[in-house]
Amino acid sequence: MxxxxxxxxxxxxxxxxxxxxxxxxxxxxLVVATLVAALFPLFWVFLxxxxxxxxxxxxxxxxxxxxxxxxxLTVIRDRFVFFFENSVVISGGSVLLTIIVGVPAxxxxxxxxxxxxxxxxxxxxxxxxxxYIIFALPLFLIMSELGLIGHRPSLVxxxxxxxxxxxxxxxxAFFDDIPTELDEAAAIDGASRFRTFMSILxxxxxxxxxxxxxxxxxxxxxxxxxxxxxSGRDSQTLxxxxxxxxxxxxxxxxxxxxxxxxxxxVAPIVILALLVNRHLRRGFTGGLG
Amino acid sequence: xxxxxxxxxxxxxxxxxxxxxxxxxxYVFIGWTVRTSFSQxxxxxxxxxFAGFDNYIAVLNSPRFMINVWxxxxxxxxxxxxxxxxxxxxxxxxxxxxxxxxxxxTVYLFPMAISFVVTGVAWRWIFNPTVGVNAIxxxxxxxxxxxxxxxxxxxxxxxxxxxxxxxxxASWQLSGYTMAMFLAGLRGIPADLIEQARIDGxxxxxxxxxxxxxxxxxxxxxxxxxxxxxxxKIFDLVYTMTGSGPAFSTDFPAIFMYERTFRANQYxxxxxxxxxxxxxxxxxxxxxxASTLRKEKA
Numbered sequence: 001m002x003x004x005x006x007x008x009x010x011x012x013x014x015x016x017x018x019x020x021x022x023x024x025x026x027x028x029x030l031v032v033a034t035l036v037a038a039l040f041p042l043f044w045v046f047l048x049x050x051x052x053x054x055x056x057x058x059x060x061x062x063x064x065x066x067x068x069x070x071x072x073l074t075v076i077r078d079r080f081v082f083f084f085e086n087s088v089v090i091s092g093g094s095v096l097l098t099i100i101v102g103v104p105a106x107x108x109x110x111x112x113x114x115x116x117x118x119x120x121x122x123x124x125x126x127x128x129x130x131x132y133i134i135f136a137l138p139l140f141l142i143m144s145e146l147g148l149i150g151h152r153p154s155l156v157x158x159x160x161x162x163x164x165x166x167x168x169x170x171x172x173a174f175f176d177d178i179p180t181e182l183d184e185a186a187a188i189d190g191a192s193r194f195r196t197f198m199s200i201l202x203x204x205x206x207x208x209x210x211x212x213x214x215x216x217x218x219x220x221x222x223x224x225x226x227x228x229x230x231s232g233r234d235s236q237t238l239x240x241x242x243x244x245x246x247x248x249x250x251x252x253x254x255x256x257x258x259x260x261x262x263x264x265x266v267a268p269i270v271i272l273a274l275l276v277n278r279h280l281r282r283g284f285t286g287g288l289g
Numbered sequence: 290x291x292x293x294x295x296x297x298x299x300x301x302x303x304x305x306x307x308x309x310x311x312x313x314x315x316y317v318f319i320g321w322t323v324r325t326s327f328s329q330x331x332x333x334x335x336x337x338x339f340a341g342f343d344n345y346i347a348v349l350n351s352p353r354f355m356i357n358v359w360x361x362x363x364x365x366x367x368x369x370x371x372x373x374x375x376x377x378x379x380x381x382x383x384x385x386x387x388x389x390x391x392x393x394x395t396v397y398l399f400p401m402a403i404s405f406v407v408t409g410v411a412w413r414w415i416f417n418p419t420v421g422v423n424a425i426x427x428x429x430x431x432x433x434x435x436x437x438x439x440x441x442x443x444x445x446x447x448x449x450x451x452x453x454x455x456x457x458x459a460s461w462q463l464s465g466y467t468m469a470m471f472l473a474g475l476r477g478i479p480a481d482l483i484e485q486a487r488i489d490g491x492x493x494x495x496x497x498x499x500x501x502x503x504x505x506x507x508x509x510x511x512x513x514x515x516x517x518x519x520x521x522k523i524f525d526l527v528y529t530m531t532g533s534g535p536a537f538s539t540d541f542p543a544i545f546m547y548e549r550t551f552r553a554n555q556y557x558x559x560x561x562x563x564x565x566x567x568x569x570x571x572x573x574x575x576x577x578x579a580s581t582l583r584k585e586k587a
Contacts, residue, residue, distance in 0.1 A: 105304050280402055
């Protein structure tokens, strides 16, 4: 009897332990699996960017090979600088414009008395949820009429409008978090609304402004559809530059060079993406959710 | 506090540029596209002569559009399923506590910051039938899993198998998004609720099914809306990964619209496809935005 009790006690003591360590092992396996899955394509492209065509074609595929920077040299010869400059100027210009227009609007929607605020907020968001292709045709016609196809301002304007919801939604939330007592104190000291906005709210909201600046920049940097339609020959961005090499036979594609292009497109935004990691989700929905 | 005239003017001055630009962009352009969809415009020169539903009939009767519809249905269904399942899995892993949580969260979210164009190129190479994963599979003796991936035109009923690699690529890029949504939700669940269930002897599975899942259901719903609307308007990823694919096996409405309008100069028909996409997306998104409007406090 006592023997039995002891054995029951022992199993009760051991069983959860075994179960737990099994769970832990399964858990660790899942963690590793998801990590590998998340990094595998990036690793593949990064590795591939240092491979010569002969190494790309080698079967079975090799992980160890003699790395070459030949692909990157080809990328530079393929007028990388031209595309890079377009991307920087267009993304930078649109971000600047979005901040100048969007931050005061966010302030207004946070602090000033405006009717139908909720409706306005959703109307602002609507641009982000519409299928972008519905804007493509009129945009193309207008920009042709204005002679702006192939000129940077056309893309600057489009990216500004598409980024406005992100800036307004996130900045409004940032302004809402700043206590209104600060405004009131400033008002008592005789500061105008404009003065309060410039010298109190803006400095307080600086982390927010940095976040929306980066999110907007990433969007503009990565955009493809409008760049394809509006950039003509003279203002093509990096994403359009990359896809020049995709035509033709599947097996004639020079993967090494494409990978080097891809790495060059992704590299500048790695640090930016790490800085705003937590906000990427809202960047995707334009601020909602 | 009564808003003075100048106060009101100030409010209008700061908000009007953004709202004006967006309203012009969205609603004037939608109106313009709708008008074009009813016009006779085919060819380089604009022709807004009213043509009734001619373009609509032409598009609806084209076999390519029907393929588009089926592709969108299958892609959306499987993409939602995998992305939500993966997102839930990753959120669950993080929520159970993992050393270096920030590192994992960063890695899971990072694909979202990458251009869809780059993702398309990367996966196009990975699934390349000669030098992609097939080569790895053959090396390790898994020849049974070797096939044409996105270059394979075969189908099961109306489901094109070439969609599978595209679904994998899209899920890879966006499961981080659902992970972040779920993680925020899981963190909102009081810890003692789960602790109490554990003390009462509930299994992990039971806790997941009976406590976590009901609490996460609204998040699943929100994720379905956002991912669903994304999959309805997908362009860059597919366009760079497979184009339209063999026999339109990975063709989607946005690609069809782009090619009809800007390659074939069939402006009227292109506009019809755009309008059809707008209607589809609206069915998904308008009720959601309306309910958000009701919930959000003024």
